Amino acid sequence: MSFKEKQSHLKKAEDADMNTNLIELSERVTREEEPIPDFVEWWDAKILTDDTINELSCDPNILIMDTITENHLNMKVFNCHIEHPFPIEPPAEAASPPPQPLKMTKEERKKLRTLRRVAKEMEKREMISQGRVEPQKSKVKMSNLMKVRASEATQNPTKLEKEIRTEAAEREQAHMDRNVARKLTPAEKREKKERKLFCDPTTVVETIVSVYKINKKLSDPKTRFKVRMNAKQNILTGFSVMMDGMSVVVVEGKRKAINRYEKLMLKRINWEEAEKKEDEEENGGNKCCLVWQGSVEKPSFHRFHVQECLTKSDAKKVFNDAGVAHYWDLALNYSDD
CATH class of the missing domain: 3.30.70.100 (Alpha-Beta Plaits)
Known part of the structure; x- marks a missing residue:
């Protein structure tokens, strides 16, 4: 504020019996935004040139998808970035928590376990009947030899005994291999012991x-x-x-x-x-x-x-x-x- 403006402000304040310490405010100027034409959507108006908008004001059907070129677009607003709008959830009340599962009794847990085992066994039998899984070999031992293979035992008992002992050795070796595969390493043993203790x-x-x-x-x-x-x-x-x-x-x-x-x-x-x-x-x-x-x-x-x-x-x-x-x-x- 210049000296002359300040003197005029003080004189006006004295004439109107106003406080001289108050600062005179000018009238508020409202900024008028340019209205968006009705024949163009607001999201299209940002990417079209002024000449294209003027042409559309005369004939809204002048632009067809096949005739739009770079001359009709304002290429300055395009860049290499992609805008991902932040998803806003609609205002709604929070969903109620799901109901808590009921605690089963000991008899119910046993019954459920039995049903699961029966279903697993039925599925296994169905796979065997379809030929997708090989059937499990019968576990023949020396004690039940005559019950399982009575006819073969009488014809060639020495050969059958050798086969039975070989199968038993294979089953035992497979059992030992499974135990070795499940065996923990020294580091895993130490970690398990520390976790337990x-x-x-x-x-x-x-x-x-x-x-x-x-x-x-x-x-x-x-x-x-x-x-x-x-x-x-x-x-x-x-x-x-x-x-x-x-x-x-x-x-x-x-x-x-x-x-x-x-x-x-x-x-x-x-x-x-x-x-x-x-x-x-x-x-x-x-x-x-x-x-x-x-x-x-x-x-x-x-x-x-x-x-x-x-x-x-x-x-x-x-x-x-x-x-x-x-x-x-x-x-x-x-x-x-």
Whole structure:
């Protein structure tokens, strides 16, 4: 706004007793869109040239499919891209969920299984009668030889016995081959065992942490081996910090593995007999207690290892380096009284 326009605006505002801080607005100008002619559809008007539209205004039947050429089309609107309109679902209420299937009783399940087996057997017999499948050979054994092939057994028993033993050996070999084909590889066996021991599909996958406090140092090699090896076998991570007068064991892993390790620490190991008799006479009986157990967002360790410290400050430094100093505080302040 120029200076003269501003002065005129202030003068008008003073004459009309208006607020001089208000800004004068000009009249709104509506933009008139060009109307689409009635003789051309709106989707055709975008691709036709102006000359073609003018010709159609004079004679709408001037264009026939055989006479349309590139001269009639506006080639600037065409490109190499293909437009795929986004499908819009019509407004409607959500369909109701399907009815839940009824739970069958044990007798109904047995009956349904019998019907399936009968239908499968009937289909197999029909395939054999049509010649599409070879009929299964009769299983002749030495015990039912005279019942099945009585006439042949009396004529040449030696030859028939040899055939029967050969067929029995073939059936046994086919059975062994099927077992070998179904046999799992060592990697599949290991995966199946781990899935059975550590994976529980009914629970949410989470990391469980358990902190154990032992009243004395883990000086017994047998007990120390059990603590370390069971953690490795149950795929648990953490560490065992040992020092004079106290030991702390921290393990983390899946729920099933943590439960098995808890049975080891609290029930299977006899901590009274784990230490030497002279140590028990001096310092009293040994005992293991579960200080804390809970779930965490992510594990803090990558493996299980044993750490031996001389003082409490060294042990606390080990916990600080692992980022779990609060576990040390819990174990240090824990009392079984």
